[in-house]
Amino acid sequence: MSRFIRSAAVLTLSASTLASLSAMAADELHYNQISLRAEVSQEVARDKMIVTLYTEAQNADPAKLAADITTTLNTALGQAREVKAVTLRQGSRNSYPIYDNKNQKITGWRERAELRLESADFPALSKLTGELLNTLKMANMDFTIADSTRKASEDALLKDAVAAFKARAQLATDALGGKGYKIVNLNFNTNGYPQPYERGAMMMKAAMMDAAPAPEVEPGTSKVTMSADGVIEVQIP
Template sequence: MQPLSRLTSALIFSAVGLLSLAAQADEARYNQIALRAEVSQEISHDLMHVTLYSEAQHSDPAKLAAEITRTLNSAVNQARAVKEVKVALGSRHSYPIYSENKGDDKGQDISAWRERAELRLESADFAALSKLTGEMLKQLKMGGMDFSIATATRKNHEDALLKEAVAAFQARAKLATEALGGSGYKLVSLSLNSNGFQPPMPMRMARGKGMAMMEAAVAPEIEAGTSQVTVNADGIIEVQMP
């Protein structure tokens, strides 16, 4: 029976150990408070984006594609000549134009094809991109214009806001500790999160308005606007009572 007694003792010891760990876990959560601190800043946009497009219609889809390709190649070469501007091809798609065939029960016939292709320009030099856009509107159409934050700019501002968020969390933790009559606190956990920059509202312009603005003799003043970035510090503190 001795081996059975040893096994019983071992089981009792294990149970006591588990109860002790559970008690420690409960004790670790004692006087714990969840807090949040939030800091935000308005950041000026420093990148300008312009979308231009070529659109045409032809009865022969092969000739239509060739025409669009020639126009795009010419525009790309023109944009590449301006070193301050980055150029990239955007979406390109074609679709049939139907005409009703009254003498055929099958319904409609394809009378022509229409194709549209985009060219996207980006630059931190607003004046250079505005001037180039005005020149390119002689062969392309304005699709839209919007602004954003450069990656390096975003990182620099987020790094600064992270420090501010930690300082704000520490101030709130101290305030909460004093309100509870504590003598101090221990930091249990802390997470820092950024919601990123709110996407700017794009400017959509009709061809007439876009050309009038961009083809002016003097490059127009561009108001790029701002976006807000917010950094949250979420954490748990354990208040030490006297």
Template sequence: MSALQKSLATLAAAIALSGTSLAAQAEDSPRYNQVSLHAEASQEVAHDRMHVTLYSEEQDADPAKLAADTTNALNAAVAEARKVKGVTVSLGSRNSYPIYEEKGQKISAWRERAELRLESADFAALSQLTADLLGKLKMGNMSFSIADATRQQNEDSLMKSAVAAFKARAQLLTGALGGKDYRLVNLNLSSAGNPRPMPVMRMAAMKADAAPAPTIEAGSSEVTVSADGTIEVLMP
């Protein structure tokens, strides 16, 4: 390499190093007139999924017989539930534990508990099925939720509203600070849902000897999309 080529190479390296240094300084330099903002949009969404948990809980001195009786009760309930169209059937937790005598030294019996979980968008069908199964199983819990597809559809719509609310606040704050415009530095969107409590009396009405299905009030949840971000106010 000639002396001229070496000099040009050295100069190019120096320019590149200088440019890198200037870019780093620009990134590290403070940015003024930055403000953090929060805005959100929300709406009530009706629950469209029903969840019911039934359970079998029995006690027997013979653990093998107890396990067999529990399995038979579950199998019969599952077979009946699978006949109802649109109902998702699954088994929940199952456990057994010993019952001791008063002195606590000898096992007098065993107790076993097993759960059956049902889910459906057809409230009437699941409500009637629950009433039918309460002759064989006990009520554990009833709850309602928003289906994933329904939640996604509402969140997509709310995102536009949340961004519009954020832009409106950014514009309002820019004017309050005497700025001519603003620049968006960052923006984060998040969602949340707050369920409305269902009266406990609706569950208590479902007695084992009540053949008719109870009236269902599924309620709703408030779906909210939040927009959190930072803007930089541009001064005149």
């Protein structure tokens, strides 16, 4: 019986010792640690143009309405496919009933279908847009940053952010009189990449587009920022 009690006491002591060592290790882990933040930024050109066109009509016969919308859209798609620099995407298509004044009886149907055009070749897309406005209407014209441009800018900003963080870490170490530092953790965050930047519908006269040059567009730039947030441990002599 006494042996069991002594063994239990030894186990209790061992557990207590381990807990103390863990607490000491935790305290040591955070010893001389400093949280730092560094930011870098650059202006990135919005180099992708996005134009959304649509056709809309109404008819008492929903089948005829759908056929007319499909014909108009297919004609525009065939014309747009001739321009190799432009990527085509069909947007939303929906129809809904039209009711009488008492809102009880369906008197007809209205349908709308969208066509989305994307390109880095602004003159080509502007010219095509003007031509398609003979049969379609414009919902909006947007500008954004292409995926390849985004990746390149992120790679460049990452290198700059690391350099900025290391410079700040060294500055903090020198201010504390440390002989060096080590990075405990480091996280990166990027912001500023825009959603498509809407400029609104271009007020073009479709009949004039054959004789007039394609309109000039100015997409502008976006300020993109990358932050480096991390913790360093300063080695104090």
